[in-house]
Amino acid sequence: MKIRRAELNRSCARLGQFPETPRPEIAFLGRSNVGKSSLLNALVQRKQLARTSSTPGKTRMIHFFEVDAAAHELMFVDLPGYGWARVSRRERESWQGLVEGYLEGREALRLAILLQDLRRDFSEDETLLLDWLAERGIETRVVLTKGDKLKPMRRAKRAKELRAQLGDRSVPVLLSSSQAKQGIYELWAAIRAIL
Ligand SMILES: Nc1nc2c(ncn2[C@@H]2O[C@H](COP(=O)(O)OP(=O)(O)OP(=O)(O)O)[C@@H](O)[C@H]2O)c(=O)[nH]1
Ligand SMILES: [Mg+2]
DSSP, X not given: OOEEEEEEEEEESSTXXXXXXXXXXXXXXXXXXXXXXXXXXXXXXXXXXXXOOSSTTXXXXXXXXXXXXXXXXXXXXXXXXXXOSSOOHHHHHHHHHHXXXXXHHOTTEEEEEEEEETTSOOOHHHHHHHHHHHHTTOOEEEEEEOGGGSOHHHHHHHHHHHHHHTTTOOOOEEEOBTTTTBSHHHHHHHHHXXX
């Protein structure tokens, strides 16, 4: 995909600050440290457009990025990760209010991409979120991340196991590695298909 431009539009800590633009939005969500910001950077071919960090929970705001890719003018939305350790209930509730408020009320939202570390099992955090998204009719894809961390045989086996953990949910599952730039083309194809 030819990326003509990728730029931060705004970072928001509260509902009601979101930008008003006509761009269709693709939102990245998942556990803290799963690789949301890295995947976003890999898709737009920029090293540090979205800040990545080895300290989980760095992204506490919603970041809106304008992305001009080939003929498409999109907004990529980097959502704060959930599940980081040692946070107060108040912080957790603030995450929930912000993220659910975005997902529920955002007319421009076209696709939610839920990331899952290939090496971990799905927890209730993910399955409840998937069901929550499905109930609201929000188009969703699951992307398994950090594929480079496993050898090909093991990787394929894990992908199968994780697919099985989703039971009869119909959400498509893709495999990726932001580091090895794997699955990026396929994810762009999935994004383009829903526009
Ligand atoms: N080996 C490998 N490491 C990765 C990959 N993607 C992300 N990482 C690493 O995982 C860590 C977290 O990545 P981020 O992209 O910051 O994760 P995030 O989901 O945005 O995290 P929060 O913003 O805290 O929610 C960083 O150290 C990344 O370098 C990948 O495909 N392969
Ligand atoms: Mg991040």
